[in-house]
Amino acid sequence: MKSLKLPLLIASLLTGFAGGAAAHDTGHLSGLATKASKAVKASFDIVHTKISTEGNVAIFHIAVSGKAGASRPAKSGKLAGSSVFSYVWPTSLDPSVIGFEPKAGILAFAVTSHPDFDDTPLFDENGDGKLDNDGDLWHSHWVVLQPDPACGKDALKVVDIPEGAKPRVPKTWPGLPILIDSPGWSPTFKGGTVEVRVPFDDIGAVESGAFDGVTAALRVNASVHSPLLCVANVFKVASGDLSLPGKVNK
Incomplete structure (x- = not known):
C-alpha cells in the first residue's frame, strides 16, 4: 500500500510551514485543479480542491472524477484492523485554532466513513435515536497528524494520547485516546463533489492558511493500541x- 513518504516536508509542516509550490493554474476556478487519473478509483480521484469563506464560515470542497462518497469500507465486524475511508484537507493551521495544544502536529479536516465503530458520540447521524451506530455514514472530523514508523516508513498517524495524559482538546473531542475532534458539521455530497460548511470564531486564521487535498484509507491498529489509527x-x-x-479564497 502507498503511504505518505515525505519526511522533509513533514518536518517543515511541523515547524510552521505555510505553503509550497504555487497553486496549479485553474483559470477562472479558485483552488487546486488536478488531472484525472485512470489509476485511481473515480470516487477518490481528486480533480479540484478548495477552501473558501463566506462571512465566518469556511467551505471545504473536493471534486472527484466520479461520484463522491460512492465507496465506503466493507464492515469487518470488529474494531481491530478495520478501515476508514476519507476525504482530507491537510492545512497549515496551528492545531490550537480548534482547541488542541499549539504545534501538536499537522491539522487536517476530514470527512470519513467507517462501519465498524462510531466516533461521534454527541450526534445521531442516522436519526434512529441511538448515538453509537452510525459511523458508516459520512461525517466530519478535525485530526492532528504526525509521522510514526510503526505505521510504515515515513507514514502518518492520528496523534495518540498517552495513557494518563490530559492534553488540551476541543469540547467535542469524542473521548478516544487520539487527537481527534467530532464537531458535527455535516458533509454535503452532490454528484462529484463533497462540501462541508464549518463556522469559525477566528475566520482570519483560516483565510491566512494553506491547504492540500487527499483521499486515503486509514487503518485501526490490529492491537487497538498506540499507534491507534494509521x-x-x-x-x-x-x-x-x-x-x-492551495491558498484560501485564491
Missing part, C-alpha cells in the same frame, strides 16, 4: 507532493 493507503494527493500549495 494512514495506510493514500489514493491521491491533489498537489502530488503534499506541498500545501
Whole structure:
C-alpha cells in the first residue's frame, strides 16, 4: 500500500510551514485543479480542491472524477484492523485554532466513513435515536497528524494520547485516546463533489492558511493500541507532493 513518504516536508509542516509550490493554474476556478487519473478509483480521484469563506464560515470542497462518497469500507465486524475511508484537507493551521495544544502536529479536516465503530458520540447521524451506530455514514472530523514508523516508513498517524495524559482538546473531542475532534458539521455530497460548511470564531486564521487535498484509507491498529489509527493507503494527493500549495479564497 502507498503511504505518505515525505519526511522533509513533514518536518517543515511541523515547524510552521505555510505553503509550497504555487497553486496549479485553474483559470477562472479558485483552488487546486488536478488531472484525472485512470489509476485511481473515480470516487477518490481528486480533480479540484478548495477552501473558501463566506462571512465566518469556511467551505471545504473536493471534486472527484466520479461520484463522491460512492465507496465506503466493507464492515469487518470488529474494531481491530478495520478501515476508514476519507476525504482530507491537510492545512497549515496551528492545531490550537480548534482547541488542541499549539504545534501538536499537522491539522487536517476530514470527512470519513467507517462501519465498524462510531466516533461521534454527541450526534445521531442516522436519526434512529441511538448515538453509537452510525459511523458508516459520512461525517466530519478535525485530526492532528504526525509521522510514526510503526505505521510504515515515513507514514502518518492520528496523534495518540498517552495513557494518563490530559492534553488540551476541543469540547467535542469524542473521548478516544487520539487527537481527534467530532464537531458535527455535516458533509454535503452532490454528484462529484463533497462540501462541508464549518463556522469559525477566528475566520482570519483560516483565510491566512494553506491547504492540500487527499483521499486515503486509514487503518485501526490490529492491537487497538498506540499507534491507534494509521494512514495506510493514500489514493491521491491533489498537489502530488503534499506541498500545501492551495491558498484560501485564491
